[in-house]
Amino acid sequence: MEITRRDLFKGSAAVAIAGVVSGVSVAADDPLPSWHDGPAKKAILDFVHTTVNQSSPKFVPPEQRIATFDQDGTLWVEHPMYTQVFYCLERVPVVVKAKPELANEEPFKTVLSGDRDAIAKLTMDDLFKILGATLSGMDVDQFRAEVKQWLDHARDARWKRPYTELTYLPMIEVLNYMRVNGYRTYIVTGGGQDFVRVYSDKTYGIPPEQVVGTAGGTSFSYDKSGRPFLTKEPKLLLNDNNAGKPEGIHLMIGRRPFAAFGNSTGDRQMLEYSKAGEGERLAMLLLHDDAGREYAYGPATGLPDTKVGTFTQALYDEAKAKGWTVISMKNDWKRVFA
Amino acid sequence: MEITRRDLFKGSAAVAIAGVVSGVSVAADDPLPSWHDGPAKKAILDFVHTTVNQSSPKFVPPEQRIATFDQDGTLWVEHPMYTQVFYCLERVPVVVKAKPELANEEPFKTVLSGDRDAIAKLTMDDLFKILGATLSGMDVDQFRAEVKQWLDHARDARWKRPYTELTYLPMIEVLNYMRVNGYRTYIVTGGGQDFVRVYSDKTYGIPPEQVVGTAGGTSFSYDKSGRPFLTKEPKLLLNDNNAGKPEGIHLMIGRRPFAAFGNSTGDRQMLEYSKAGEGERLAMLLLHDDAGREYAYGPATGLPDTKVGTFTQALYDEAKAKGWTVISMKNDWKRVFA
Numbered sequence: 001m002e003i004t005r006r007d008l009f010k011g012s013a014a015v016a017i018a019g020v021v022s023g024v025s026v027a028a029d030d031p032l033p034s035w036h037d038g039p040a041k042k043a044i045l046d047f048v049h050t051t052v053n054q055s056s057p058k059f060v061p062p063e064q065r066i067a068t069f070d071q072d073g074t075l076w077v078e079h080p081m082y083t084q085v086f087y088c089l090e091r092v093p094v095v096v097k098a099k100p101e102l103a104n105e106e107p108f109k110t111v112l113s114g115d116r117d118a119i120a121k122l123t124m125d126d127l128f129k130i131l132g133a134t135l136s137g138m139d140v141d142q143f144r145a146e147v148k149q150w151l152d153h154a155r156d157a158r159w160k161r162p163y164t165e166l167t168y169l170p171m172i173e174v175l176n177y178m179r180v181n182g183y184r185t186y187i188v189t190g191g192g193q194d195f196v197r198v199y200s201d202k203t204y205g206i207p208p209e210q211v212v213g214t215a216g217g218t219s220f221s222y223d224k225s226g227r228p229f230l231t232k233e234p235k236l237l238l239n240d241n242n243a244g245k246p247e248g249i250h251l252m253i254g255r256r257p258f259a260a261f262g263n264s265t266g267d268r269q270m271l272e273y274s275k276a277g278e279g280e281r282l283a284m285l286l287l288h289d290d291a292g293r294e295y296a297y298g299p300a301t302g303l304p305d306t307k308v309g310t311f312t313q314a315l316y317d318e319a320k321a322k323g324w325t326v327i328s329m330k331n332d333w334k335r336v337f338a
Numbered sequence: 339m340e341i342t343r344r345d346l347f348k349g350s351a352a353v354a355i356a357g358v359v360s361g362v363s364v365a366a367d368d369p370l371p372s373w374h375d376g377p378a379k380k381a382i383l384d385f386v387h388t389t390v391n392q393s394s395p396k397f398v399p400p401e402q403r404i405a406t407f408d409q410d411g412t413l414w415v416e417h418p419m420y421t422q423v424f425y426c427l428e429r430v431p432v433v434v435k436a437k438p439e440l441a442n443e444e445p446f447k448t449v450l451s452g453d454r455d456a457i458a459k460l461t462m463d464d465l466f467k468i469l470g471a472t473l474s475g476m477d478v479d480q481f482r483a484e485v486k487q488w489l490d491h492a493r494d495a496r497w498k499r500p501y502t503e504l505t506y507l508p509m510i511e512v513l514n515y516m517r518v519n520g521y522r523t524y525i526v527t528g529g530g531q532d533f534v535r536v537y538s539d540k541t542y543g544i545p546p547e548q549v550v551g552t553a554g555g556t557s558f559s560y561d562k563s564g565r566p567f568l569t570k571e572p573k574l575l576l577n578d579n580n581a582g583k584p585e586g587i588h589l590m591i592g593r594r595p596f597a598a599f600g601n602s603t604g605d606r607q608m609l610e611y612s613k614a615g616e617g618e619r620l621a622m623l624l625l626h627d628d629a630g631r632e633y634a635y636g637p638a639t640g641l642p643d644t645k646v647g648t649f650t651q652a653l654y655d656e657a658k659a660k661g662w663t664v665i666s667m668k669n670d671w672k673r674v675f676a
């Protein structure tokens with residue numbers, strides 16, 4: 001069955017159904033054109049072929065086809081800071097305008113100073129205070145509108161492009177290839193669930209209900225006219241990092257993934273949990289070893305990774321020992337961005 | 339377009355796609371054969387017709403088509419007690435065997451006595467202790483297997499049938515009719531999310547990832563051989579009743595439903611939240627007024643409803659005032675069970 005690259009990109013439901021029904025893997029001549037031939041590309045193709053062909057002893061029924069993807073550093077750029085942290089820093093003036101007493105309190109005072117070196121030295125505790133103040137207290141619909149507006153205007157400092165364009169083309173191809181073969185693709189991110197849901201559909205073809213992320217509570221109440229609404233509360237329900245990833249997958253999906261993709265120790269437990277299931281399972285780690293086209297950090301360089309997750313030597317060793325596949329950005333990808 | 343009842347029951351994806359693509363509502367000659375003609379049946383048919391026809395000013399794009407259904411008392415029998423409570427009571431001997439010191443502690447002592455009158459008088463606090471003890475402490479896979487085994491053998495005392503056969507045929511028809519027309523159907527239940535997920539697919543055609551329920555936390559750890567697993571913890575993450583229903587919908591789906599079905603005050607906020615959205619919205623309440631074929635309770639009778647939710651006169655009045663449709667089991671349904 002021949003389908004065009006445009007069909008593939010759209011992840012056409014009809015094509016997916018055709019593939020599921022016929023019980024063969026569906027692909028264009030090359031479903032992963034931005035990938036060099038090599039062990040990483042082969043691992044993905046082999047996994048799909050093995051799990052969607054009905055004659056395979058490792059066939060996976062369509063309803064069980066779940067693939068989970070970390071976002072920051074796996075689907076898009078996470079350096080020099082998580083995109084959501086840029087958003088939160090830029091929201092500080094708005095928050096201080098509403099609560100002027102914060103202007104002389106740390107860490108808000110430092111953020112307002114605009115002193116980049118000082119901002120870069122903020123601690124994790126400082127950061128959590130900023131996240132709490134900028135990601136809660138508003139109507140969920142208002143929050144969605146604010147994030148959307150910011151994304152429309154914000155630009156990455158190095159590439160001068162919207163953040164939503166700094167997704168990795170080879171990974172977009174993987175998302176589409178998995179979907180065309182009946183896999184439901186989920187984002188499982190340490191980032192804010194409500195934040196990522198604003199752009200996940202347009203950016204990745206992943207609808208809001210397939211985004212699992214760090215989630216705060218909301219509270220239901222009524223406005224003066226009796227209209228009900230939900231307010232974002234500074235109460236953490238799910239810290240979707242490390243052990244929180246398999247816990248979040250159980251909470252939000254209730255099925256163990258057959259394929260999981262990550263790039264740091266924050267994804268380790270998700271990869272372990274996925275790989276420990278019965279049958280054929282795919283676990284992949286993206287190594288950032290391409291300073292020219294993107295960034296190099298982790299074991300390739302000895303440089304530290306971002307604050308929450310790190311691609312440590314121990315993680316690299318675990319991947320090798322447990323049959324996970326490491327993707328080298330430098331060697332496995334023909335192109336990085338679309 | 340003609341499709342058979344069997345196609346309808348299966349909620350065939352291919353048929354749904356055909357309907358979505360062609361932009362017309364898809365139905366057999368009568369997609370709701372167990373419903374008498376009347377305002378309730380008409381409300382459902384009109385809603386689907388209005389929202390899935392592309393020429394309608396109230397057309398809803400397929401990706402936004404979300405319909406949420408309470409379970410207990412809306413999709414299946416909730417009297418004389420929630421099915422899950424029967425499960426928990428019957429698990430008490432197993433829990434006590436593992437922790438013999440509980441045998442002389444209340445409320446476990448009363449449950450072990452088998453004294454039905456005394457058990458019926460247990461307080462909500464007692465009940466929460468029993469739920470905590472019987473729904474946590476085990477591997478999530480082990481829990482799933484135990485629930486499945488219990489459901490295979492347990493029988494309702496009045497009908498002598500498995501609980502999973504005591505679903506309402508007219509509501510199963512609604513689920514299928516909505517799905518065939520591109521709606522994704524979700525259960526949004528005060529019952530345990532992990533419990534309902536065990537049988538939701540087979541019983542309602544609703545996969546585990548589309549079950550939102552009262553949810554406890556889990557904890558990720560490793561067994562002696564290094565295999566990772568998740569343990570159910572006695573920590574409440576989401577109480578999916580009352581305000582918890584719209585909050586749970588936001589957490590787990592991230593979209594406001596276009597249609598919502600319930601039967602008690604526990605569903606009130608979900609109905610309000612759904613109905614308050616823009617465009618055409620459907621809110622329906624099932625009134626149990628049929629003592630002969632099922633049960634009669636709520637405003638039809640003056641009898642109290644089950645412990646968590648009650649269909650009060652105030653709820654009935656709100657439904658009338660806000661344009662929700664009340665379904666009379668006695669007058670609107672030709673048949674109750676399959």
